[in-house]
Amino acid sequence: MMNTKVYKAVHDLAEELMTAANKNDREKFESLFAQLKAICMENENTSKDHPVQWETLADFTEELEEAITTYEKALEKSIAINNKDHMSSVAFSMATLQLEIGQKDEAIKNLQNAKVSANKIEDKELKAEIHDLLESLIEEEG
Helix, strand or coil: CCCHHHHHHHHHHHHHHHHHHHCCCHHHHHHHHHHHHHHHHHHCCCCCCCHHHHHHHHHCCCCHHHHHHHHHHHHHHHHHCCCHHHHHHHHHHHHHHHHHCCCHHHHHHHHHHHHHHHCCCCCHHHHHHHHHHHHHHHHHHC
16 A cells, blocks of 8 residues: 555646646746656655556656666565555556667567556556557567
């Protein structure tokens, strides 16, 4: 279970980051991003550590390779607490970025893992997205 105060802080920052991004307010975006990153670093390997903060950080990381590395960290933390929802969503997000930089094999592996963890989740939309993307990649291979 995630610390409520941390969750609220991360959630609020995510909303503000979205707003700043939509307004193209670089300065605000970078300042908020720095705050979010600081929360992640501060809580890392403490009782307040949770995959949702790393997943959120990765969602707003503009440099693709860096975002993938951050998703990897979120995935490790999701696996550590056996949170299937985060295991599925993180692996899916990571796969979409890996495809963008041409890491197709890695993306397929992440999607296959995401599909397994998604068996246990209620988010039907995410399940369908994972399934469809994986199918399309496997068809290309064949």
